[in-house]
Amino acid sequence: MGIIKIQDLRKRFDQEFILKGINLEINEREAIGIVGKSGGGKSTLLRCIIGLESVTSGSIETPPKGRMGMVFQNFNLFPHKTALQNVMESLITVDKTPKKAAMEIAMDLLKKVGLEDRADYHPRVLSGGQQQRVAIARALARxxxxxxxxxxxxxxDPDMVQEVLNVIEEIRNTQSLTMLIVSHEMKFVNQISDRIVIIEDGLIKGIVKEYLLD
Ligand SMILES: Nc1ncnc2c1ncn2[C@@H]1O[C@H](COP(=O)(O)OP(=O)(O)OP(=O)(O)O)[C@@H](O)[C@H]1O
Ligand SMILES: [Mg+2]
Structure with a gap:
């Protein structure tokens, strides 16, 4: 069953169309890899889906915004909050979850990403891989x-890539989520994706099961 339906999506920045008519239906629990050259519109597509960008024309049907989470390249953690507080934040402010319950949920998620011993650390004293794992726990909180x-x-850094990919794969294997993953880690993308969408110059150039490297 379709959980995301994108019809003739176009997005213009200034005078230029960056997305030029994207049509895509994503099924519940599917893992979709998104690949393609720099500047093709991959980030813009994700940002339109989660509502960080308005669409110029066409339509996107998704679950409510609050039922979607996003993980960014640069982690985007709150610098003045600890790992635990970062994960708790949306539970407290959006869902009004009582503090003790929010702490328990957040602690469980930190455990899931292998960081229960870093709960009280601030982002600046965590490695990049650890920060990204906190960001993933935060995206899962609600x-x-x-x-x-x-x-x-x-x-x-190259030596931290695998720990983050492992966490994403673990989530894939243990939770029934729909996932969209923009990544240049082709081996990983091939392994985790049910379908891989190739985006070029604002259009879907192809949808494949496996992306063959040349
Ligand atoms: N807010 C914006 N204002 C103007 N142009 C933008 C804006 N955001 C993105 N663009 C332009 O849209 C085009 C596509 O950008 P986007 O970030 O979606 O590409 P991408 O496929 O994610 O690339 P990369 O692989 O480098 O991350 C680029 O030419 C970019 O400069
Ligand atoms: Mg991008």
Missing amino acids: NPEVLLFDEPTSAL
């Missing part, structure tokens, strides 16, 4: 139906 990843490992 129990989303859809999780969007925009190049989650592109800002990481």
Whole structure:
């Protein structure tokens, strides 16, 4: 069953169309890899889906915004909050979850990403890979139906890439979420994706099961 339906989506910045008519239906629990050259519109597509950008024309049907989470290239953690507070934040401010219950949920999520021993650390004293794992725990806090990843490992030192990919794969294997993942880690994308969408110059150039490297 379609959980996301995108019809003839166009997005213009200034005078230029960046998305030029995207049509895509994503099924519940599908993992969709999104690949393509720089500047093709991959981030813009994710941002339109989660509502960070308005659409110029066409339509996007999704679950309510609050039922979707996003993980960014540069983590975007709150610098003055601890790992635990970062994960608790939306539960407290949006869902009005009582503090003790929010702490328990957040602690469980930190455990899931292997960071229960870093709960009280601030982002500046965490490695990039640890920060990104906190960001993933935070994106999971409100129990989303859809999780969007925009190049989650592109800002990481090479030796931290795998720990983050492992966490994403673990989530894929243990939770029934729909996932959209923009990544240049082709081996990972091939492994995790049910379908891979190739975006070029604002259009879907192809949809494949496996992206063959040349
Ligand atoms: N807020 C904005 N205002 C104007 N132009 C924008 C804006 N956001 C994106 N663009 C332009 O839209 C085009 C597509 O950008 P986008 O970030 O979606 O590409 P991408 O496929 O994610 O690229 P990359 O692989 O480098 O992340 C680029 O030419 C970019 O400069
Ligand atoms: Mg991008």
